[in-house]
Amino acid sequence: MSDRALGVLLLGFAGLGPDQDHQQDMYLPAFGSHPGFEVVGVADTPAGASSSTGHRLAAKLGVPAAASWRDGLTDPAVDVVSVCVEPGLRVEAVTAALRAGKHVLVDKPLALTAAECREVGAVAAETGLVCLPAHHQRFHPMIGSALAAVAGGRVGLPWNVQADFLVAGGTPSEAGELANLGVYPIDVVLALTGQRVRQVHARITRHWHDGPADDLALLFLTHDHGVTSTVSVGRMRALADTRPAGLAVHRYRISGSHGVLDVDAARPAVAVRRAEATGATWHGASTVGRLLDVLHAAVTAGRSSSPGPADALHVAEIVDAARASAASGVPVELPDSEEGSR
Incomplete structure (x- = not known):
């Protein structure tokens, strides 16, 4: 070309x-x-x-x-x-x-x-x-550094990831916040572990807002090779120190056989104070x-x-399984990679 x-x-x-x-x-x-x-x-x-x-x-x-x-x-x-x-x-x-x-x-x-x-x-x-x-959140510089650290063996063999992704304020999605926001932390967890999810146990609720759709989800994921992860994702009420519909919490804790890595994707940033709100701005190449x-x-x-599409497919499989698990109250098994790719 x-x-x-x-x-x-x-x-x-x-x-x-x-x-x-x-x-x-x-x-x-x-x-x-x-x-x-x-x-x-x-x-x-x-x-x-x-x-x-x-x-x-x-x-x-x-x-x-x-x-x-x-x-x-x-x-x-x-x-x-x-x-x-x-x-x-x-x-x-x-x-x-x-x-x-x-x-x-x-x-x-x-x-x-x-x-x-x-x-x-x-x-x-x-x-x-x-x-x-x-x-695009997987391209955040802090997450990129975490990916390199995990790949380089800095924490040994990873066995668990905890992820928190919470947005403050803004208008709730009619599709629910798991569908709207869940793709970001789930994709980052999959990138950090490099392991396919085999089982999903989830609790989904409407906690902060009126309306029929969910605004808070907690996912317990079991990956290949015994790796586990926990993902909390949703939307809360507006906060004075966060721009409307801005990220209030975006962090990951990667536990491995030889150490623990804490990643706060809200940092580094420059605090910006305005009349209407205080927020944080990253000065550098954006994730997009x-x-x-x-x-x-x-x-x-x-x-x-x-x-690529396979990554989006696996995230969608996890979200589908989370909804089924939340409805039934029991863990839901996912198909293997061959079935999931068909």
Whole structure:
């Protein structure tokens, strides 16, 4: 592939949360600052077209607004499609982009169920194109250092990981916070251990907010080779020292045969005090920027990405099993890797 910047189509402005727009809040700024990419078009879905978000953004960026999202996929200037469509259309949009010959970056989660993830993974394998789920928290510098330390044997053989991922304030997701936020700590735990989960025992509850969906989940995971992990994930009430919908707790404790490693992914950071709130800002390459580095390297080298559809599938299997376990009150076994990949 030539050294030219890869053309990007921004497709959709929806997420799992009612006020989520990761396309404009996260991916557009990252694409705009990355020398390897250039936004060349914008497309919205029928559900999002009423707000005219796509047309307004296209005019602001000075790029074409596709008449329909499928028309946007036929543009020869587009190499990569950044997909942030509503959950009900996500599988259709991702598979259509892949079959149109476009590489894909997909906002989390790749799909809401393991069955849907398998469908996407099959098309990605069939086309040989990059399908990168946005598991960007694994690229946090503190987590990257932890991955290197564990791989280098600093704690010996890891036997347990404790993960806490709590967001303060913001609007709860109608899909539940396990589906909305769980992908991040689960993906990091899988990266840290390198071991597939075999059994899930979970408790899911609505604790902080009114409404039908869960906002707090506790997962007890048993991995291959006797490794275990515990993941707490959810949303709490707003805090004065945390920006709205910002991370209040993001930490990991990795216990091994020769030591313990504590990782606080809220550090290092610069405290920023505003009239409305106090927050923390990381000065350096963002996790999304690092994710785009992975995307660019995979596309230009003609190889698959890591994370990829298989990673998203295993996370979805764990979430599916957690819901089944919470409903039944007993642990749920997961399929082996061959069954899970079909």
